[in-house]
Amino acid sequence: MFKYVTPNLDRILSSLVFTLSIFGCDSEKSSSPVVEIDQSSFEDMKMRAQDVSKDLVEPEPCESDCPWPKFSGSEIVFTNIFDFEGTSVTSIAADPSVIHTGFRYEMFFTCINYGLGDPPPTQLCSAFSSDGRNWTQTPGPFGGGILSGEQGSGAFALEGVDTVYLGVDGYALFYSTYPESANADPVSGYPATLRLATGTSVNGPFVPLSESPLRKTPSGPDHDAIYSPSSIQTSEGWQMVYAGHCFPRQGVDCPLTAGGVSLLFAKSPNLFGPWVKIDPPVFGENRPEWAGIMVAEPSLVKDQDFYYMFITGFIAGPDGEKPNAIGMVRSRTLDGPWEWNPVPIIEKKETEIGVVAPSVVVRDGKFQLWYTSIDSEGIYRIAYSESN
Numbered sequence: 129m130f131k132y133v134t135p136n137l138d139r140i141l142s143s144l145v146f147t148l149s150i151f152g153c154d155s156e157k158s159s160s161p162v163v164e165i166d167q168s169s170f171e172d173m174k175m176r177a178q179d180v181s182k183d184l185v186e187p188e189p190c191e192s193d194c195p196w197p198k199f200s201g202s203e204i205v206f207t208n209i210f211d212f213e214g215t216s217v218t219s220i221a222a223d224p225s226v227i228h229t230g231f232r233y234e235m236f237f238t239c240i241n242y243g244l245g246d247p248p249p250t251q252l253c254s255a256f257s258s259d260g261r262n263w264t265q266t267p268g269p270f271g272g273g274i275l276s277g278e279q280g281s282g283a284f285a286l287e288g289v290d291t292v293y294l295g296v297d298g299y300a301l302f303y304s305t306y307p308e309s310a311n312a313d314p315v316s317g318y319p320a321t322l323r324l325a326t327g328t329s330v331n332g333p334f335v336p337l338s339e340s341p342l343r344k345t346p347s348g349p350d351h352d353a354i355y356s357p358s359s360i361q362t363s364e365g366w367q368m369v370y371a372g373h374c375f376p377r378q379g380v381d382c383p384l385t386a387g388g389v390s391l392l393f394a395k396s397p398n399l400f401g402p403w404v405k406i407d408p409p410v411f412g413e414n415r416p417e418w419a420g421i422m423v424a425e426p427s428l429v430k431d432q433d434f435y436y437m438f439i440t441g442f443i444a445g446p447d448g449e450k451p452n453a454i455g456m457v458r459s460r461t462l463d464g465p466w467e468w469n470p471v472p473i474i475e476k477k478e479t480e481i482g483v484v485a486p487s488v489v490v491r492d493g494k495f496q497l498w499y500t501s502i503d504s505e506g507i508y509r510i511a512y513s514e515s516n
Contacts, residue, residue: 220238221509236254251268254332300399301324349390354371356426391409418441435459483511485500
């Protein structure tokens with residue numbers, strides 16, 4: 129699936145000869161013994177290097193019957209602990225969005241600081257890591273958060289962030305906002321609106337743009353909410369997959385979708401819009417058991433052969449849908465059809481209520497996966513797994 133590119137061997141071996149000379153092996157500059165490599169020896173070294181490199185080069189891109197990435201094991205890698213009136217309190221760390229900047233990992237996630245009000249607003253926080261496992265939370269300007277909601281506004285709570293790294297220009301964050309429960313419609317967490325903010329530092333602050341980059345469609349599949357955006361750059365600009373939510377009720381004629389959730393697409397020639405909705409992803413047959421009655425919370429990435437969406441599968445329960453597993457689908461193109469992986473990659477453990485909200489980075493020939501683990505006490509933590 130991944131291709132390792134073999135460097136130019138002539139250039140490497142020539143550099144070796146040059147390196148030997150500048151480190152005391154040139155007879156004109158040093159009395160040290162001279163290392164001489166004649167042409168026949170040079171060709172012999174090159175042939176042996178080529179033989180070794182054959183073991184490092186995989187075949188051409190996979191054309192058919194391509195294997196799925198295999199994941200093994202998982203571990204909790206981040207717990208959000210903050211000081212509340214002199215006491216260490218474990219808070220929410222959920223919905224991770226992880227990037228690699230070229231020299232370190234950075235993560236944005238949903239958090240709550242219980243010292244900021246009653247009820248406290250849901251915020252966005254950030255952290256950084258050298259290895260993706262050991263994280264240091266950044267001291268954001270809003271009680272630890274890098275972006276915070278406001279009492280009495282439609283943006284009281286923030287969650288479900290998608291991070292785009294802009295290099296020297298900083299960051300762009302897509303995320304969803306919704307009002308406090310007293311102003312919810314039809315239930316808590318709704319209506320939810322997509323927003324976009326920018327900032328120059330992982331520590332914040334971030335400044336929201338005045339307008340939503342993508343508006344909901346009345347009585348459409350995203351009538352009540354746009355959640356869990358995940359964007360990717362293409363040859364034509366940008367494309368986004370997101371979870372649209374719509375709940376049928378008087379005056380709202382939603383499309384019939386399981387659980388009221390649909391995965392939807394939008395595209396734009398520019399990251400900052402205008403974004404236009406396009407045909408939703410088309411999924412193949414043989415829907416697996418792990419996908420349950422609905423899927424949500426996509427993370428969209430690309431490797432050499434495929435586009436992949438990592439998604440949460442929800443099963444029906446006596447009191448509503450429950451997040452049961454994280455799985456993946458793939459397609460040669462963003463147009464689909466999207467092929468189901470028949471087996472899940474992460475299943476909830478006996479000590480967990482659910483596993484949700486994957487975020488994936490493709491790096492060093494493997495998929496690195498962060499997700500939210502919800503334990504039996506209702507604590508949200510960030511967990512990690514990777515393909516082998």
